[in-house]
Amino acid sequence: MRKTTLRRSCAALATATSLALALTACGGGTTKKDVANEGGSAATAGKADPNAELKKGLTVGFLPKQVNNPYFTSADKGGEKALTELGSKYKEVGPSSATDTAGQVSYVNTLTQQQVDAMAVSAQDPGALCTALKQAMKNGIKVVTYDSDTTADCRNAFVSQASAEDLGRTEVQLLAKQIDYKGEIAILSAAQTATNQNTWIDFMKDELKKPEYKNMKLVKVAYGNDDAQQSFQQTQGLLQEYPNLKGIISPTTVGIKAAAQYLSGSKYKGKVKLTGLGTPNDMRKYVKNGTVEAFELWDPAKLGELAARTAVALASGQITGKEGETFKAGSMGEYTIGKDGVISLGKPTVFDAKNIDQFNF
Ligand code: RAM
Numbered sequence: 001m002r003k004t005t006l007r008r009s010c011a012a013l014a015t016a017t018s019l020a021l022a023l024t025a026c027g028g029g030t031t032k033k034d035v036a037n038e039g040g041s042a043a044t045a046g047k048a049d050p051n052a053e054l055k056k057g058l059t060v061g062f063l064p065k066q067v068n069n070p071y072f073t074s075a076d077k078g079g080e081k082a083l084t085e086l087g088s089k090y091k092e093v094g095p096s097s098a099t100d101t102a103g104q105v106s107y108v109n110t111l112t113q114q115q116v117d118a119m120a121v122s123a124q125d126p127g128a129l130c131t132a133l134k135q136a137m138k139n140g141i142k143v144v145t146y147d148s149d150t151t152a153d154c155r156n157a158f159v160s161q162a163s164a165e166d167l168g169r170t171e172v173q174l175l176a177k178q179i180d181y182k183g184e185i186a187i188l189s190a191a192q193t194a195t196n197q198n199t200w201i202d203f204m205k206d207e208l209k210k211p212e213y214k215n216m217k218l219v220k221v222a223y224g225n226d227d228a229q230q231s232f233q234q235t236q237g238l239l240q241e242y243p244n245l246k247g248i249i250s251p252t253t254v255g256i257k258a259a260a261q262y263l264s265g266s267k268y269k270g271k272v273k274l275t276g277l278g279t280p281n282d283m284r285k286y287v288k289n290g291t292v293e294a295f296e297l298w299d300p301a302k303l304g305e306l307a308a309r310t311a312v313a314l315a316s317g318q319i320t321g322k323e324g325e326t327f328k329a330g331s332m333g334e335y336t337i338g339k340d341g342v343i344s345l346g347k348p349t350v351f352d353a354k355n356i357d358q359f360n361f
Helices: 002-015 019-026 070-085 101-113 126-138 164-178 195-207 228-241 253-264 280-288 300-315
Strands: 059-063 089-092 118-121 142-146 157-160 183-189 216-223 245-250 273-276 294-297 326-328 334-336 342-344 349-352
Touching: 059 070, 059 101, 059 300, 070 089, 070 253, 070 300, 101 118, 101 126, 118 126, 118 300, 126 142, 142 300, 157 300, 164 195, 164 245, 164 273, 164 294, 183 195, 183 228, 183 253, 195 216, 216 228, 228 245, 228 253, 245 253, 253 273, 253 280, 273 294, 280 349, 300 326
Parallel strands: 059 089, 059 118, 118 142, 142 157, 157 342, 183 216, 183 245, 245 273
Antiparallel strands: 294 349, 326 334
């Protein structure tokens, strides 16, 4: 009875002006233990017990960058499938725009208040989310970032789609081959604050410093905010501003699809090359009609599944997020936690006309 009253008054307080303050005041946790945020990632002070049994009946909240993005629909379905298999509960909350940073913060606070056991978050803006995520961890909630990270002290582990370095460099390599290592190129990214895209772009810029790319010039990084219309318009704008543009890299599933759509209906079709990260189902049409030669991605459902399994392993005490700890991720096999609490899904797949029909996501 007392707990219910306390929770209710806290809920009222939290819907008022300052969620963070309300959460601090309420502590949120008569049922969760405090954790210490120390180490490379925000690993718990306690020791991992690799033989601990996986808990059932947990609730794991998925908070993607954007709920109506097919990429996250696939990813989160993978999370849901794994949680059902593990006897735990899945829920998904999140903003419909990839630039609603304040929205993401309030969803973190809501999940904290609801006392979920763990949350899996793809960060729109790492800086903005940190305070709320730290608050969640203080309330005993395990925090996994997936797809787009925060800084290591704001979560227990990051489930990464592939090595960021590999992704950045291979996208440049894919485009370079298609434009014969010559000409002006541009990048069409997602939100300006997106951790994942910004990390990949840094590696792209570094790759471009190598002598083999001396005849290629990056003229602009444009931002389509993972919005189809804005990405379409940004592509159009790039070609107006740089009529000699030879290629575009779009490291976002929303961006590459919109850019392909624009190019496909324009005089640039097949002439201005486009690569980046897309889903085979979105891009099939543009590969078949000669707009796109090759692009890459990982399986988003596997990423979601690994995020869910990591969350449950953390909440069960099998791992704490420290480098070197290992855990079994069901049929996905064994994973080892790397530096800064990063768990990497594996290598991405390159899709082209030869193999695209073998994939359905
Ligand atoms: C978009 C999102 C997501 C990114 C993929 C490649 O769906 O920006 O964060 O990982 O593209």
